[in-house]
Amino acid sequence: MKQSAFKEKIYTLTSQIPHGKVATYGQLAKLAGSPGAARAVGMCMKTNPHPEIVPCYKVVASDGSLTGYSAGKGILTKKEKLLHDGVFFVGSKVDLKKSQWKSD
DNA sequence: CCACTGACATGAG
């Protein structure tokens, strides 16, 4: 069963996030063609039908806060995955100034 | 088609 175009866009974009980088829900929503649909993006992650090709742990909140992720230790596991991916951290948040994904 | 939900974002207190 094929998901809606919006969801596929989100999954594709998330899978395109380079190593050592992360993206915010709002950013993905904007790239998907619907700026402001951050809520919808979060739902796409929750209903993520392709966890192996969609590194949802690379998606964080606008301020770098890790949200959701009920797997393993939850946020803790998500944080460890990002650190293992080469993402910079500041306390318990992602250092967006260094690790936020940009088209550049 | 209507109502509720959800891993967000932004603003005000």
Add this chain to the structure above:
DNA sequence: GCTCATGCCAGTG
């Protein structure tokens, strides 16, 4: 700086 309240969009029932 933190917490509460409102607005946003798309999906699911």
